[in-house]
Amino acid sequence: MRLSTRGHYGLKAMFDLAQHFGADPIPLKIVAERQSISEHYLEQLIAALRKAGLVKGVRGSQGGYILARPPREIYVGEIVRVLEGSIAPVECVSEFKVAQCDQADFCITRTVWKKVRDSIVQVLDSISLADMCRDEERNRQGRESEQEITT
Amino acid sequence: MRLSTRGHYGLKAMFDLAQHFGADPIPLKIVAERQSISEHYLEQLIAALRKAGLVKGVRGSQGGYILARPPREIYVGEIVRVLEGSIAPVECVSEFKVAQCDQADFCITRTVWKKVRDSIVQVLDSISLADMCRDEERNRQGRESEQEITT
DNA sequence: ATAAATCCATACTGTTTTACTCGGGATTTG
DNA sequence: CAAATCCCGAGTAAAACAGTATGGATTTAT
Numbered sequence A, B: 001m002r003l004s005t006r007g008h009y010g011l012k013a014m015f016d017l018a019q020h021f022g023a024d025p026i027p028l029k030i031v032a033e034r035q036s037i038s039e040h041y042l043e044q045l046i047a048a049l050r051k052a053g054l055v056k057g058v059r060g061s062q063g064g065y066i067l068a069r070p071p072r073e074i075y076v077g078e079i080v081r082v083l084e085g086s087i088a089p090v091e092c093v094s095e096f097k098v099a100q101c102d103q104a105d106f107c108i109t110r111t112v113w114k115k116v117r118d119s120i121v122q123v124l125d126s127i128s129l130a131d132m133c134r135d136e137e138r139n140r141q142g143r144e145s146e147q148e149i150t151t
Numbered sequence C: 001a002t003a004a005a006t007c008c009a010t011a012c013t014g015t016t017t018t019a020c021t022c023g024g025g026a027t028t029t030g
Numbered sequence D: 001c002a003a004a005t006c007c008c009g010a011g012t013a014a015a016a017c018a019g020t021a022t023g024g025a026t027t028t029a030t
Helices: A005-019 A028-035 A039-051 A076-084 A108-124 A129-150 B005-019 B028-035 B039-051 B076-084 B108-124 B129-150
Strands: A055-058 A064-067 B055-058 B064-067
Touching (some): A005 A064, A005 A076, A005 A129, A028 A039, A028 A064, A039 A055, A108 B005, A108 B108, B005 B064, B076 B108
Antiparallel strands (some): B055 B064
């Protein structure tokens, strides 16, 4: 019941772009370094995200990547779907494909997986990159005030 | 974001044992046939379930497998954990192992995966085999009364 | 105009996991 | 004793994973 590194790294990278969201594009090299991901590998992942319209690439020197929409309009669910495919614990409850299992209508185990899928979707589609940035900010402040107390 | 066939088949088999739960053990051959699973492969899965104390094996002719506890006391989450390991979309939010990621405390993407994990756990740990049998029964009756109307 | 920085694209590769298969031994019942 | 069944360990082909490698296209700075 694992995500591959694609979704894992991809979200890290998108979160990085969200944290540094602004007018200027951010070179992938920087993102890869900050997030400790192989640059070449990350290139493949971001290519998928670009084709899906989640980021824009700016070529040439001083180029880089920039979110195609503001962080508040990009949800984790979108990112995961692009990089991992349909969110579904087993194939017969895929969000996209039609179920080819002949007992689909009767199969009770299937309803279990559907419930799992729906609960995952509910979580992923309710968290935006902006939400994550806000949480990060809160965490950071929490850590800093702890520092003040102990210092 | 997929389950392997281990969890998928394993739940099917356990549900089959629950549906036919009684005094007599059920040969794996029957379960495998009913659920369309390779018998040899299922043997490996049920071995794990037996070692985990979820089913009991009865050797010899007229032998088979039987649930170690009544269906109402066996939850889907247990079965999945035995066959798939800790429920966790990424390793750093495993239920068991300690996180070895050095930025664990700070990493915001990690909190996303934690939320996903918790929502999956909540679903899987709230459905018992008895719940599934009850749903199956309801479904069956629904289909039958539909038949009556249309006939 | 050229060099550097960056994105973009395709192909290749070693390792691990998956989903089995195979062969045989141990135990119980009729 | 024979049949049915559980029990156990090894082997294996194919796919997926997690990258590498190589080089071309485009833009900016000097």
